Amino acid sequence: MSSRPVPGLLPWFACFAVFGLIPLLAALVLSFYSMNPLRPDLTHWIGASNYARAIGSPAFWHALRTTGIFVVGTLPVTLILSYIVAALLGRLRRGEALFRAAIFFPATLSMVVISLVFKSLYAEQGLLNGWLAALGFPRIHWLQDPRLALPSIMAMDVWASVGYYAILILAARKTLPLEQLEAARLEGLRPLQVERRIVLPHVKPVILFVVLLNTIRSFQIFIEVFVLTRGGPLDSTLTLVYHLYERAFYHFEMGYACAIAYILLALVGGILLLQRRFLSRSPAGAAAP
Amino acid sequence: MGSRGHSVVGRRAERLACAALALAAILTLPLAGCGKRPSAKQTIIFWQFSPLTAIRPVIDRFEKDYPDLDVQVEQLTWQSGREKIVAAIAAGRPPDLCEIGSTFLPGLVADSTLIDLTDSIPELIPVLRGWPVVRSRGRIYAIPWMLGTRALYMNGDLMKRAGLSPLRPPTTWASFARAVQLVDAVDPEAKGFGMNSGEREVLFKKFMPFAWGNGGDILDSTLTRSVVLSPQNIEALRFYLSLKPHSLLDRQEMLDEAFSRGRLGFIISGPWMLRKLPESAPHLHFEVTLMPRPAEGRGSPASFAGAEALGVFRGSRGKAAALQLARFLVREENAMPLYVATGNAFPAAVAAEQDSYFVSHPRDRVFVEQLRTAVAPPVHPRWVEMEEILNGELEEAIYGKKSAEAALRSADSRIVALLNPGP
Amino acid sequence: MSRAGWALVAIAVLSIAPLIYMARVSLGVGSSLPIAPSDWWTGGLTLDHYRALVSGSGIGRFAINSLIVTGIAVPLQILLSAAAGHALARSRFAGKGVTLGLATAFLILPRQVTLVPLYLLFAKLGLLDTYAGLILPHLADPFGVLFMAHYYQTLSPELEEAARTDGLSPRAIFWRIVLPLSGPGLAVVGVNGFLTTWNSFLHPLVLTTSESMRTLPVGLALFAQAEHSVDWGALLAGSTLATAPVLLAFLLFQRQIVEGLLQGSGR
Secondary structure, three states: OEOOOOOOHHHHHHHHHHHHHHHHHHHHHHOOEEOOOOOHHHOEEOOOHHHHHHHOOHHHHHHHHHHHHHHHHHHHHHHHHHHHHHHHHHHOOOOHHHHHHHHHHHHHOOHHHHHHHHHHHOOOOOHHHHHHHHOOOOOOOOOOOOOOHHHHHHHHHHHHHHHHHHHHHHHHHOOOOHHHHHHHHHOOOOHHHHHHHHHHHHHHHHHHHHHHHHHHHHHOOOHHHHHHOOOOOOOOOOOHHHHHHHHHHOOOOHHHHHHHHHHHHHHHHHHHHHHHHHHOOOOOOOOOO | OOHHHHHHHHHHHHHHHHHHHHHHHHHHHHHHHOOOOOOOOEEEEEEEOOOHHHHHHHHHHHHHHOOOEEEEEEEOOOOOHHHHHHHHHHOOOOOOEEEEEOOOHHHHHHOOOEOOOOOOOHHHHHHEOOHHHHEEOOEEOOEEEEEEEOEEEEEHHHHHHOOOOOOOOOOEHHHHHHHHHHHHHHOOOOEEEEEEOOOHHHHHHHHHHHHHHOOOOOEOOOOOOEOOOOHHHHHHHHHHHHOHHHEEEEOHHHHHHHHHOOOEEEEEEOOHHHHHHHHHOOOOOEEEEOOOEOEOOEOOOOEEEEEEEEEOEOOOOOHHHHHHHHHHHHOHHHHHHHHHHHOOOEEOEHHHHHOHHHHHOHHHHHHHHHHHOEEOOOOOOOHHHHHHHHHHHHHHHHOOOOOHHHHHHHHHHHHHHHHOOOO | OOHHHHHHHHHHHHHHHHHHHHHHHHOEOOOOOOOOHHHHHHOOEOOHHHHHHHHHOOHHHHHHHHHHHHHHHHHHHHHHHHHHHHHHHHEOOOOHHHHHHHHHHHHHOOHHHHHHHHHHHHHHHOOOOOHHHHHHHHHHOOHHHHHHHHHHHOOOOHHHHHHHHOOOOHHHHHHHHHHHHOHHHHHHHHHHHHHHHHHOOHHHHHHOOOHHHOOHHHHHHHHHEOOOOEOHHHHHHHHHHHHHHHHHHHHHHHHHHHHOHHHHOOO
C-alpha cells in the first residue's frame, strides 16, 4: 500500500471539488445566514438561529417523524424482498436473463414517471380501484385518506427499488464458489441452512452497501411526495425534504432550508456509521460509503 | 485469463479511454462559450409558461415589427418553473421579462424583487383589466397579461335524469345544494359535486368564492385587519361543507377526469375543460354557468380571479426593451391566439371581450362574464403565509377535524398574529 | 414449474405491469387517464401520440442531446470512478477518511439546497446552457467512486503486488491489471450512471435555457404537462420511448454485472 494519494484520485477529485464540495460548503455556510434567494443583497449572518428554529419547530419534528416512518417502513421490506428475489433468480436454470430484465425494469424509469403512473393507478377510478370494485370491495381513496397516503407512497417506493437492489445482491451471490455450495449440500445442509450459514455471510458486504444506499435514498424522498400528495392530506406525507423544499422555494428561506438539510445530513451520517458498526464485522478501515 | 490477455485488454482500454477523454475535451470546451452569439441586435430574454408552438408566432411578429430587438423565449415547466426563476434571481441573472402567476406574485412583491412599473406604463391602465392582482399599496408591480377564473360545469345528462333542466342552472346556494343532492341520488356510480382535497394549495381558491359572494373576505380594505372570522365566512364554509356528503373528494385533475367520465354532476373548473371535454368525452352533454350566489337578490356569483402577469425583475438589464415586448404581448390581437391555443386564461385586454371568438363560443363567454364578479386574493407582503394558514385550516374542516367556525377562528387568530407580530 | 418459479413469474409480471399499462395508455385514443379496467379492452389503438411526439416536440433533438450527454458522461464517469475508487481502496493517506466522508455527505445532502449555489457557480463559470454544464456535474458524482472503492476492497491485491515486483509502473498496473479485473463493478457503475444521467431532470431543466439544449426528460415534461392537465398519452408515449435505451443498456451490461463477478474475485 502506498502512503500518499495516488494520482488516480485527482481527475475525479478535481470535478468533485468544484461541483460537489463548493455547493456542499455553500449550503453549510448559508445555514448560518438568513438568506432570501430573491434578495441575495440582504443576506446576513445569524449564527445558529436557523438550527435553533428547526429544533423548536413542530413542523420540522412532524416532517422528521414522517420521514422516519417512511424509512423504517420501507427499508426492511425492500431489503428482504430484494434478497428473496435475488435468491429466486439465483436458483433459476433457464430464462434468467429475461427475468432479470423484467425485474430490473422499474429501475429504468425516472421517479417522475413512476409517480405519475402510480397517481393514475391509485386514482379513485383507477385500475386498482377498478379491480377492487370488480371483486365487490368498496373503492378506496388511496391518496386522499390521511391514514393511507403515506403507506401508498411507501408501497410504490418498495416496488420501484426492489429490482435494482435485487440485481446488486444477485451479483454478489454469483461470486460464491460453486464448490462451496456443493460441499455444504454434501454435508447435508438444508437449503435454508445453506442460505443462512454460507450465502448470507458471503453477500454481507453487498447487503451493507444496499442498506446504506437505501437509507440515503429513503431519507431524501421528495419527488414521490411532490407529484402525488404535496405533503397532504393533513400533512400526513410531509417529509423532511419536501418541508425544506417548501421553506426554500415558497417561503424563500434558503438559509433555514440549508440548516434543515444539514440536520438531515448529520442524522443520516450518524445512522450510516451505526449501521456500519452493527452490520459489518469486516476489518477496520473498510472503505465503505 | 493469462497476463498476456490482461495486457492486451489493458492497452486497448487505455487507448479507448484516451480517445474518449480527448473527444470529451474537444466537445465540451468550445461548447462552453456558445449560446452567446455576438449580435448587433439587443436581446430580450423572455421566460414564460406556454408551449413554444403557441407563443412563437406572436414573438415572430414582434421581431418583425421591431427589427432591432431579438427575443430569446424560454418555456418554463409548471412543476419546476419556480425553482428556475428563484435560482436565476439569486444568481443575479434574471430574465428580462417573465410571466408570473398571481399565486407567485405576492411573495415577489413582498421582497421587492419586481420593479415598480407604475410610472412606466400609465397608458396601459385603461386598456387592461386585472390590476388588483398586480397592485400592492397603490403601486403596480406587473402587467396583467392573461386572466383566469373558474365557473360551474354541469353534467346535462345527470341533471335530466335527476329531473333538472340544464337550461335552468342553479343560481342560488339553495337550488345548487338541492341539485347536488338530487344528482348524487340518481346514480350510485355518480357523485353530486367534486370537492377539492389532497392538494392544499388550491383549497382556499375553491372555498373563498362562496365567502366572497356572501360578502365575506380575508382582510379588510386597508389590508391591516383580518376579517376571516365573519358571520358571512362561517355561513359560507358551513354551506360548502354541507356539500361534502354528496361529493367526490379529490385533486382538481382527478375531478376534471371524473367529470369527463360523466361521474360528477357539478364541478368548479377553468376554461381548459372546454378544450379537453369535446376530445376526451365527445358524448358528454355539459353546460357551463356562473357560480351560484347566496340567495336571489343577495350577494354575488363570485369566483376566484387569477392572472398571468408580466414582470421585470430588479437587476434585469433591458427594462425598456422588455416593456416594449410586454406592451406588444398584452395587445388583444396578440394575446387572443394564446387563449385559443391553450384555453387556460384569456386576454387581460379590455377589447378581448368584444372579440368575435366569444360571440361564436358562448361557453367561453361565460368565463368572461364570470370574471366580472371574480375576486383576487389580497396582494399582502405576508400573503404566502396567510394562504398556507387558510389552506391548512380549510383542509382540517374538510376532513372533519374541525367545525367551520373552529377552523375559521383558528385561521383568524393565526392571521392576526401574522399582522401584528408581538412586541 | 416449481413454487419458486411461479413466485418469480409473479414478481416479474408485477414488475413489468406498469410497462404494459404505459404502453396501453400511450397507444390509446385521447389523452385521458386513469384508464379503468373497462377501458382496457374497449378503447381503440392508435399511434397518434407517437406521431405527435415525433413531429411536434423536437424529440429528435432532445434525444440527441441526451445521447451526447450520456455518451460522454458515462464512460468518463466509469473511468474516473475506477481510478479514484482504486486509489482510495489501495492507499493510505492523510485525507482519505475526510474524502470518503465528504463524498458520502454529498450523496446525503438534498439537491434542493445545492441548486442555488450550483446555479451561481454555473453562471460564474459560463456553464449555463452548455453541454459541458450538463456533463461535468455527473463526473463529480461520488456514487461510482464509493462503489468502486468498496469493490476493490473485496478484490485481492495479490495480482497487483506481483505486477509491482515485476517492475510495472503504477499507471501500467492500473491500466493492464486493475481495469480488466473491474468489469462487473464498472458495469454496476455504468448502469447506475446511465440511469441517473439519462433520467436527470431538475439540473438540466434549471441549468439550461434554450430549447436546443433540452434533454429528453425535460423536453417531454414541457411537451406533455400543462398547467391544468397532463397529456397522458403523449407523456407515457415519451416515457416508453425514453425508457427503451435504458433497458437496452441494461440488457447489454447485465451479463457483465451478474456473471462477471466470478472473474472479478481475482482467482
